[in-house]
Amino acid sequence: MKKIYSCELIMKTELCRGVYDYVVKAPEISELAEIGQFLHINCGGKTLLRRPISICDFGEGFVRFAFQVKGEGTTELAKREVGDMIDIMGPLGHGFKTTEGEKAVVIGGGIGVFPVLGLARRKNTAVFLGFRNKDMVVMEDDFKEACDNVTICTDDGSYGYDGFAIAAMGEYLLENKADIIYCCGPKPMLKAVKQIAEHMNIPCQLSLEERMGCGIGACLTCVCKTTGTGMAEHKQVCTCGPVFDAKEVVL
Ligand SMILES: Cc1cc2nc3c(=O)[nH]c(=O)nc-3n(C[C@H](O)[C@H](O)[C@H](O)COP(=O)(O)OP(=O)(O)OC[C@H]3O[C@@H](n4cnc5c(N)ncnc54)[C@H](O)[C@@H]3O)c2cc1C
Ligand code: FES
Numbered sequence: 001m002k003k004i005y006s007c008e009l010i011m012k013t014e015l016c017r018g019v020y021d022y023v024v025k026a027p028e029i030s031e032l033a034e035i036g037q038f039l040h041i042n043c044g045g046k047t048l049l050r051r052p053i054s055i056c057d058f059g060e061g062f063v064r065f066a067f068q069v070k071g072e073g074t075t076e077l078a079k080r081e082v083g084d085m086i087d088i089m090g091p092l093g094h095g096f097k098t099t100e101g102e103k104a105v106v107i108g109g110g111i112g113v114f115p116v117l118g119l120a121r122r123k124n125t126a127v128f129l130g131f132r133n134k135d136m137v138v139m140e141d142d143f144k145e146a147c148d149n150v151t152i153c154t155d156d157g158s159y160g161y162d163g164f165a166i167a168a169m170g171e172y173l174l175e176n177k178a179d180i181i182y183c184c185g186p187k188p189m190l191k192a193v194k195q196i197a198e199h200m201n202i203p204c205q206l207s208l209e210e211r212m213g214c215g216i217g218a219c220l221t222c223v224c225k226t227t228g229t230g231m232a233e234h235k236q237v238c239t240c241g242p243v244f245d246a247k248e249v250v251l
Pocket of ligand 1: 051072210
């Protein structure tokens with residue numbers, strides 16, 4: 001099935017320095033989208049390969065994504081203005097698998113907070129978001145609107161909880177039961193969350209980030225190591241993930 005669409009940019013906001021929040025008109029994508037899936041975006045300029053960006057939110061006819069300017073692709077993407085058309089492939093990959101009625105803990109770090117916004121809207125959810133400092137805190141209002149139990153953490157203590165989101169989550173889990181942990185963030189956060197989940201025997205799903213080429217399982221740029229053997233020892237993050245059961249991946 002064709003999954004490439006030309007989508008009009010209908011809202012553009014700079015959330016903090018170099019971090020942009022885009023809303024595009026994308027009825028075909030929003031109809032199929034699931035929390036945790038991603039878009040593969042042709043950023044324009046001289047870039048040949050698309051760049052993967054998570055779906056942050058979606059609704060009737062629109063998809064929202066947010067990104068930090070890192071290199072050539074995201075620099076080009078940040079130049080787009082409202083009314084411009086953006087070439088987007090998606091939705092791609094497998095998102096978070098949720099269960100009705102579960103008591104969930106959601107933890108995100110840095111740009112990893114974007115794909116977990118949809119999870120924050122579910123009942124019985126506690127959310128922990130980690131940022132380097134106060135200036136880098138983004139989408140606080142969106143998360144607080146979505147959920148009444150949100151802890152914002154900063155590594156340097158300049159805002160909210162003073163310390164890593166993992167520490168805040170750990171303290172919470174000592175006092176509260178959780179049926180599942182969902183996480184998206186930098187590798188050290190994923191590793192720590194996986195360890196805590198294993199130690200406390202709580203099921204856990206992690207959203208992984210690897211550099212990508214094709215985004216559709218053909219080039220093997222994005223493989224991650226898994227606990228499987230033989231051919232199953234490595235899996236493509238683009239098609240088998242980006243969300244994996246924590247027990248399945250080796251970090
Ligand atoms: C499934 C998935 C979802 C993502 N969702 C988001 C999102 O919602 N918002 C967002 O800001 N970013 C997200 N990313 C990361 C984003 O794809 C990269 O930042 C982007 O591709 C960089 O492209 P560039 O051309 O600007 O930079 P490049 O010139 O390609 O790279 C600039 C720097 O970023 C590093 N880099 C590039 N790609 C990755 C990657 N995948 N993981 C770690 N480091 C990388 C490079 O090593 C280099 O140091 C996601 C990545 C994946 C795989
Ligand atoms: S990006 Fe090509 S196989 Fe995943």
